[in-house]
Amino acid sequence: METIAVYWEPVIRTYGFHLVEGQVLCQVKLEPDEIGAWSSILQSMDSGEPIFRMVWAHADQQQRIKFFLLCDDEYRHKVQICLERHTGLKTANGRTSTDPVDLVYFHGPHFGDRYGIMDYTLETLAQARVPLLAAACSVATIYLVLPAGWGPKTKTQLSTAFEIPLKKPDERTDRDT
Amino acid sequence: MSDKIPINGLKLSGQLIVLYVDAQIQPPPSARLPRLCRLLAQHQINIAYLTTAGGIDSQPDLCCIDTEDLPAAIAAIEEDANLQPCVRIGESVGLITFYPHHSSLKLIGKALQALSEGGIRIHGLASSISALSVLVDFERLDRAGELLDGCFQMPVHASPYKAEFKVRQKRRPA
Numbered sequence: 265m266e267t268i269a270v271y272w273e274p275v276i277r278t279y280g281f282h283l284v285e286g287q288v289l290c291q292v293k294l295e296p297d298e299i300g301a302w303s304s305i306l307q308s309m310d311s312g313e314p315i316f317r318m319v320w321a322h323a324d325q326q327q328r329i330k331f332f333l334l335c336d337d338e339y340r341h342k343v344q345i346c347l348e349r350h351t352g353l354k355t356a357n358g359r360t361s362t363d364p365v366d367l368v369y370f371h372g373p374h375f376g377d378r379y380g381i382m383d384y385t386l387e388t389l390a391q392a393r394v395p396l397l398a399a400a401c402s403v404a405t406i407y408l409v410l411p412a413g414w415g416p417k418t419k420t421q422l423s424t425a426f427e428i429p430l431k432k433p434d435e436r437t438d439r440d441t
Numbered sequence: 442m443s444d445k446i447p448i449n450g451l452k453l454s455g456q457l458i459v460l461y462v463d464a465q466i467q468p469p470p471s472a473r474l475p476r477l478c479r480l481l482a483q484h485q486i487n488i489a490y491l492t493t494a495g496g497i498d499s500q501p502d503l504c505c506i507d508t509e510d511l512p513a514a515i516a517a518i519e520e521d522a523n524l525q526p527c528v529r530i531g532e533s534v535g536l537i538t539f540y541p542h543h544s545s546l547k548l549i550g551k552a553l554q555a556l557s558e559g560g561i562r563i564h565g566l567a568s569s570i571s572a573l574s575v576l577v578d579f580e581r582l583d584r585a586g587e588l589l590d591g592c593f594q595m596p597v598h599a600s601p602y603k604a605e606f607k608v609r610q611k612r613r614p615a
Contacts (some may be wrong), residue, residue: 291498303552304554314544316568322501378487379486382488387479396495397497398495401488402568403570405570409496
């Protein structure tokens, strides 16, 4: 049985843009047999606090994995200590960036099921000549990693390109500004 | 006391195909991925998962589309003389997504440990606002689901792991 629902929007809608500036970028290179050790390190780094803003990883054809993590600067020391303390990684190819990065992320209705969202996003960035360091599309979220200082302009540019539905007066709460 | 981390749900995707966009071949990173995204959008092909780090890393961009869309994607890419040399068709994969992640490194570590000890090859992973998705070989997707089900505490009435319906966007004919 096929069900067809009609949804039309003149401008792509999103639930709003989130900007986090001055993030620490942590990169770790892992050989295939180091994933177990790295998984133990990750578990040991947990202190109950919401440490990361974004994580992603990709493997090459030899199954070596590069793992990336963005966190607030207050967690930089914690991340660095754990990387230095654990010697389970043979290659010890872990480091945190000296240059901060900005993170802009947003999500919208069925972004993970609809074509053209990332195309529209990249076109918007290109028009503003925004340099993109990294990006990820996962489930309904799009993450954009940018050089420090580019976050506010990127957020502004995207806010003019996408539609952010406003809440009706009776739906607003005291937290809305 | 169980050391299982409670989560609210776990989902297994349908069959996907990886498209790798080479970082070493022209055009430059700033042009390759937008070109591929434009091509896929023009052919109404959804990108189910994507990671790129062209500004900080030399690894290929990783883009996943539905297996059903592969013939159309191949035909479109082969017609693009600039893009065709950069794109390599990769493995048949699937996404295993669990939520919420609570920005917890322990949760990621537990998932990676379970999957690596179970011999599951990890092609990639990425967080979203509330979930974490791991890209694995499609033929091992069910097994990956079993492994994560074993290390997380699922709610009593968890929703089915596999979607009972598929959402697909199509342009209305003119």
